[in-house]
Amino acid sequence: MLLNATVKTRTDTKTGSRTASRKDEHxxxxxxxxxxxxxxxxxxxxxxFVHRALPEIDLDDVQLRSHLLGGHVDAPLLISCMTGGTEQAQTINERLARAAQAHGLAMGLGSCRVLLEQPDVLPTFDVRALAPDVPLLANLGAVQLNLGVGIDECRHLLRALRADALVLHLNPLQEALQTSGNTAFGGLLARIATLCAGLGAPVIVKEVGWGIADDIVVRLFDAGVAAVDVAGAGGTSWSEVERHRMTDPVRARVAGSFAGWGIPTAEALIRARSAAPGSVLIASGGVRDGIDVAKALTLGADSVGIAGPLVRAAAAGDEALDETVTVILEELRLAMFCVGASRVADLQRDAHLVHRDGRAL
Ligand SMILES: Cc1cc2nc3c(=O)[nH]c(=O)nc-3n(C[C@H](O)[C@H](O)[C@H](O)COP(=O)(O)O)c2cc1C
Structure with a gap:
């Protein structure tokens, strides 16, 4: 096991900062x-899925290879943005990067704000050498754009990390629950638009597990973002994560009330796909196996992200992580075979999903 169960809160020895200790707590x-x-x-x-007893393809015909923002990936599975900034985060990032490279998956890094403040933490994020051939995504809280972070800082991050795109996360509820969280979310859309126009690299916007409503998805695409990850509810709950960090019982009760908050991922995805038909959509939040991945692709995602299960596997070691990813990809491959889809793009055309209430997709 990577992490010592008795280490609850401490200041990371490498960076010595409160941000670092928060990252390790997370x-x-x-x-x-x-x-x-x-x-x-x-x-x-x-x-x-409506199972097809006669899929009319060979299992060997099934190919997971697909595209993400102009680059090739060996499968439409994305390692969602998670961590960086501490020694423990570095170990996790290195394991995730080795898995990303081995399986040809795109990989997101955790919030890189600390890197702007403390350049010496670069090695904890810098995994390009371990994953030279996959799309690598840097990450920042979008609210940072309201707090002095501009195009130059974002460019610097992409250059330092040799990243292909910048992911901005929208997390108003998490910031509101954090002590001294950054809650100045007013006027953010215009700043996102300015960044998209000037960065010279794709900007992706995601939530962290409460979903993005379809009208906001449309406004984000109008603002120039290259892709939106709806990052809906039903998986990791960041109000639950923050609740575990709280010592004040009143705040912990408030956080507990939000355990059921958010737009379920499938609902957010269906609505986003209908509102933004030709745009690049990523689905994440509560995706727990390869069959969920196949469903998300069929419901309109171009790529599907997983966070919590992968960080838990990574904490157990390279082998556990490799096994977890291998299982997810094999589940996806078999699901595609059993609905007669030989390509990821065929899922939306050939696969049939039926809802619990009887309606077909
Ligand atoms: C340990 C951990 C750290 C995370 N840190 C970040 C982050 O820095 N930036 C971000 O955009 N999302 C972050 N997330 C959120 C995930 O990217 C994802 O949106 C969320 O966990 C829902 O996906 P899941 O249900 O598969 O975990 C983090 C998730 C985990 C588990």
């Missing part, structure tokens, strides 16, 4: 505590 809590949303589900279990 890792520990995500690995050891129950951080699942409660009272809201991703929605993938509400859908089942």
């Amino acid at each position: 890792l520990r809590i995500n690995i050891e505590e129950d951080v699942a949303a409660k009272g809201v589900e991703s929605g993938f279990d509400d859908w089942r």
Whole structure:
């Protein structure tokens, strides 16, 4: 096991900062505590594929290879943005990067704000040498654009990390629950538009597990973002994660009330796809196996992200992570075979999903 269960809060020896200690707490809590949303589900279990006893393709015909923002990936599975900034985060990032390279998957890094403040933490994020051939995504809280971070800083991050795109996360509820969180979200869309126009690299916008409503998805694409990850509810709940960090019982009660908050991932995805038909959509939040991945692709995602299960596997080691990814990809491959889809793009054309209430997609 990577993390010492007795280490609750401490200042990381390498960076010596509160941000670093928060990152390690986030890792520990995500690995050891129950951080699942409660009272809201991703929605993938509400859908089942119509099995095709006669798929009319060979299993060997099934290919997972696809595209993400102009680059090739060997499968439409994305390692969602998670961590960086501490020694423990570095170990996790290196394991994730080795898995990304081995399986040809795109990989997101955790929020890189600390890197702007403390350049010496670069090695904890800098995994390009371990994953030279996959799309690598840097990450920042979008709210940082309201707090002095501009195009130059974003360019600097992409250059330092040799990253292909910048992911901005929208996390108003998480910031509101954090002590001294950054809650100045006013006027952010215009700043995102300015960044998209000037960065010279794709900007992706995601939530962190409460979903993005379809009208906001449309406004983000109008602002120039290259892709939106709806990052819906039903998986890791960041109000639950923050609740585990709280010592004040009143704030912990408030956080607990939001365990069921958010737009279920499947619902957010279906609405986003209908509102933005030709745009690049990523689905994440509560995706837990390769069959969920196949469902998300069929419901309109171009790529599908997973965070919590992969960080837990990575904490157990390279082998556990490799096995987890291998299982997910094999589940996806067999699901595609059993619905007669030999290509990822065929899923939306050939696969049939039926909802629990009887309606077909
Ligand atoms: C340990 C951990 C750290 C995370 N840190 C970030 C982050 O820095 N930036 C970000 O955009 N999302 C972050 N997330 C959110 C994930 O990218 C994802 O949106 C969310 O966990 C829902 O996906 P899941 O249900 O598969 O975990 C983090 C998730 C985990 C588990």
